[in-house]
Structures are given as structure tokens and as C-alpha cells.
Amino acid sequence: GKLDGEKKRALFLSRIHPKKGLPMLLDAWKKLAPSGWCLVIAGNDNGGHASALQAQIEALGLAGQVEIVGPLFGDDKAQAYLNADLFALPSYSENFGIVVTEALGYQVPVLTTTGCPWQELETEHCGWWVEPTPEGVERGLQDAIATSDEELREMGVNGRALVERKYQWPAIADSFIEFYEWLLGKGEKPDFIV
Secondary structure, rough: OOOOOOOEEEEEEEEEHHHOOOHHHHHHHHHOOOEOOOEEEEEEEEOOHHHHHHHHHHHOEEEEEEEEEOOOOOHHOOOOOOOHOOOEOOOOOOOOOHHHHHHHOOOOEEEEOOOOOOHHHOOOOOEEOOOOOHHHHHHHHHHHHOOOHHHHHHHHHHHHHHHHHOOOHHHHHHHHHHHHHHOOOOOOOOOOOO
């Protein structure tokens, strides 16, 4: 959970590419100015798009609220999911969006667009499925930030159940969570640590 005064985190983790719709997300963030939230943008920079986004962040005055952190792998990637309260993938189109499955596996509610085949986010109550337009993304973000902590947690649980049921999500996420709880001094040493 979050400590008092700690910001909630929205996470984007994918290729940093124009088709991912990040400029729309930044504009929506500026308009809504979500109090108590920050946005972390992680991933490989495709063709210098990250510098264009960084310029947009500066121009919108979002430097304190939005951070581009570059690609994350292994433990760093797992930790990013574990720290996230919301996963955002505002793509114009995605054939599947494996990161959506990953985020749901880590019990993170997902905001994505109808450019991705993820209608279940709505039907299974584990996220927001909006038009890939500035209005759609803004509406989804507005709904997400207005959602109570309790409901966000419940949506996370729903999402995890969905991927376990539909994609046989492996026990690896459990292992990661167990490992981090142990690292943070909150749990027993897992069996798989020698």
C-alpha cells in the first residue's frame, strides 16, 4: 500500500513510440491535474520519440509529475508493476498488448483504448476501455483518478482473476511478490531463495 502522503502512480510500460498515444495522455494529465498522482513512462525509445515527449512535459509544466525512466527489465520491471496503482496504454492500435496481461497479473487496473482487443477490462470490471481519442483518454483518466483506493484494489483482484482464468498466468508473479515482501522485511523467506 501507499504511505501517507505518498503519490499514487500511473505507469506506462511499452515501446515509446508515436502509435502509443502518449501525447494524448500527457494532454489529459495536464487538463485533469490529478492531485496526489504521478505518471511514470518506461520503455525503449523508438526513433527519438522520448525527447519529443520530454519537450511536451516541459512545455505543459508537468516536470514534477511525469517522469520518463527508460527501459526496465527483470526486478526493476517487476517493481514498477508492484508500485503502480494504474497501468495506462493509450495506443491507437495494438494487436494484443502483452503488457496489459502483465499489469493485470500484478493486480494493476488498466486504462487502454478500443485500439486494443481488451473489452474485458469493462466486462470484468478491471479497467477502462476508451476511444483512442483525446476525449476518450481524458474521460478514462478522469474515471480512473476518481476511483477509490478500495475499488482500485478490487479491480486489481478482478484483473488477476481474469488472466489466471483466461491465460493461465503462471505463478511467477506470486514468486515476485513473495520475494519483494521478503526483501522489504514483510514476509517469510521464500522457498526458492537459497
